[in-house]
Amino acid sequence: MATSIVRYLGELRTSCMHMQSGTEILTDAPTDNHGKGxxxxxxxxxxxxxxxxxxxIMAIKSKDMDLELKGSTxxxxxxxxxxPRKIARIExxxxxxxxxxxxxxxxxxxxAMNCPVLLSLHPDIEKVVTFNWK
Incomplete structure (x- = not known):
């Protein structure tokens, strides 16, 4: 089964349907690239x-440690x-x-520093990660 189906709606907008749950996410091109944002x-x-x-992934690990991360942001x-137009940095x-x-x-x-998304991002993208603990 496909993970998602992306449908182009026109005017630089897409509808992205998550096949397992039926959840929909809309995307727009940003205002600095001809979109509505x-x-x-x-x-x-x-x-x-x-x-x-x-x-x-931190929350998954925290369960094994009897810790609760609820409320973290x-x-x-x-x-x-x-x-070329691409992501240069993510903070x-x-x-x-x-x-x-x-x-x-x-x-x-x-x-956290071994999460699948971080490990999948291109090495040219600068990643700046800060942890603030209570």
Whole structure:
């Protein structure tokens, strides 16, 4: 089964349907690239996926450690390069909602730095990751 079906709707907008769940995400081209910017752009989704993946894999690991990450937030900033147009840099700030030992922090940070999205991104993309612990 396909992971998703992407349908072009016109005016630089797509509908992306997740086949397993039926969830739909709309994308728009950004305003600096002829679009309306009314939804995530495809490159916004790449950057956002990194933050989502990092905190999700940390949450999986935290269950084994009897820790709860609920309430943690991730701020993601994507910086584009003009020529050729591509993602140049992704900044990720993980604001962790728990108080825990330095050992646990190290384990969770290493887990995040091995998330599948981070490992899949091109090495030319600069990744700046900051962990803020309570």
């Amino acid at each position: 009314e939804a995530f752009s495809p490159t916004d989704l790449v950057a956002t996926s990194l933050g989502s993946c990092m905190v999700s 991730v701020e993601v900033t994507k910086i584009m390069q003009a020529e 990720v700030i993980l604001n962790m909602s728990i108080i825990t030992s330095d050992k646990n922090k190290t384990i969770l940070e290493r887990t």
